[in-house]
Amino acid sequence: MSTLHPRLGQTAARFIQREHLLLIDGQWVAPRAGGRFEVEDPATGLLIAQVAEGQAVDIDLAVAAARRAFESGEWSRCKPADRTRLLLRLADLIEANGDELAQLEVMDNGKPLAFARRGIAGTAEMVRYMAGWATKLTGEAVPLSIPGQWHAYTVREAVGVVGQIIPWNFPLSMAIWKLAPALAAGCTVVLKPAEQTPLNALRLGELILEAGFPPGVVNIITGYGADAGAALAAHPGVDKVAFTGSTTTGKRIVQSALGNLKKVTLELGGKSPVFIFPDADLSAAIPGAANAIFFNSGQVCSAGSRLYVHRKIYERVVADIAAYGDRLQLGHGMEAGNDLGPLISKVQMERVQRYIDSGRESGATLASAPRQLSEQGYFVPPTVLADTDARMNVVQEEIFGPVLCAMPFDDDDLSAIAGLANDTEYGLFAGIWTQDIGKAHRLAARIRAGSVSVNAHMVNDPALPFGGFKQSGWGRERGREALELYTELKSVAINLGQA
Ligand code: ADP
DSSP states (O other), X not given: OTTSOTTSOHHHHHHHHSOOOEXXXXXXXXXTTOOEEEEEETTTTEEEEEEEOOOHHHHHHHHHHHHHHHHHOTTTTSOHHHHHHHHHHHHHHHHHTHHXXXXXXXXXXXXXXXXXXXXHHHHHHHHHXXXXXXXXXXXXXXXXXXXXXXXXXXXXXXOOEEEEEOOSSSHHHHHHHHHHHHHHHTOEEEEEOOTTOOHHHHHHHHHHHHHTOOTTSEEEXXXXXXXXXXXXXXXXXXXXXXXXXXXXXXXXXXXXXXXXXXXXXXXXXXXXXXXEOTTSOXXXXXXXXXXXXXXXXXXXXXXXXXXXXEGGGHHHHHHHHHHHHHHOOBOOTTSTTOOBOOOSOHHHHHHHHHHHHHHHHTTOEEOSOOOOOOOSSOOOOOEEEESOOTTSHHHHSOOOSSEEXXXXXXXXXXXXXXXXXXXXXXXXXXXXXXXXXXXXHHHHHHOOSSEEEESOSOOOOTTSOBOOSGGGEESOBSHHHHHHTTEEEEEEEEEOOOO
């Protein structure tokens, strides 16, 4: 197809142009209603592929397949070491096909190839980390104090059939963050990727079959959120739904889940603060704070989108971060040398532009240099809005674009500083830059957020739990916690009779 980027490898190009179907019960099948929808390259706005539009009827079939696979016990009750072995095989396949997967990620999502490639390597590591947990999901013996002699213990069992709904900002990693712990725990899954970025989930489905997972353990339904996604969240045959996306959609998922009171985990939005103190190592803090918001064009739930700089260094730091953003090269992710790709869609680009306009209309000043962009895709340049304040929409609402709101602070009272951090409905992340490690610990303890980084941003290790306080979500991803949230805890008490 001429709309594909000329630097795209043949394997990725062939995959994109192939007919795309739904993965149900180990087979690639056409959607019942026969619908299809189009996928575009956000760096050009050109259509690159058509994928199957799964609907409620296809979700029914996928859930039935996942239920059969779960009840058969072939996966849920197999030896944990067998689950480990298959997951490790999948990790190897992800690595072996890393170049192709990275290119698909670029064409689907727009990010620069080097970042996509790094993300794929991290994805394989996440699978390996979770694979190791399959054999370590232990319960404990519980001493009882009631009369009689007892042997009591707890055991963790897979929660059952899981619906997983993921966003478009990191298509492959988001699929793996969801699939790997669920599979390690012995669940069976119906995965719905975002309609903007279905390609890598489909390629992953092929790798899952190649690795040898039993039919029905992983089912993949591409389709729209309001249709396939809503049907999955509401399905009475689903025991748990795990969702990553906007807080607004997360609230809808909770409502849909009410019918059968399925378990719900949510990884939602953020408006994360970054604090730079006067004693910080500015040679690290300035690029750190810049990348915290500009990486992936700001389309990161934990983006550091509110910047608080001590007044003593405010002017200089804000000017330097704006200049850092001005130097970032925008362009197609397949072209070497580009630092930032486009936003995911026209809708998202226009939304972000409206936020920038609204910030300026409400009194913020533009610290970034104005830029003329020649690209035809959905590009928005890095934008630093200085002298913002807590009442502005741009400071309160998640923008999900490369837009930083900078504010000075001149208080040395940590309660007041924590008050700034916590002045939001979100609680996903916070960054602290200071050389005073005691102060960093004291402030970290007062911030109501699921993750805090000191002298770093976005510490992405599979072992480190990630998730939100407040309206940033329920539950955790990564770490042992992610896995345990795909289990139910059962207690067994055995009457040992009289001696
Ligand atoms: P955005 O608005 O930026 O696309 P969303 O949070 O709405 O972000 O989308 C994240 C995921 O949620 C996508 O896979 C999308 O298809 C899905 N989704 C959207 N609306 C619903 C819904 N009502 N029920 C279930 N899933 C949904």
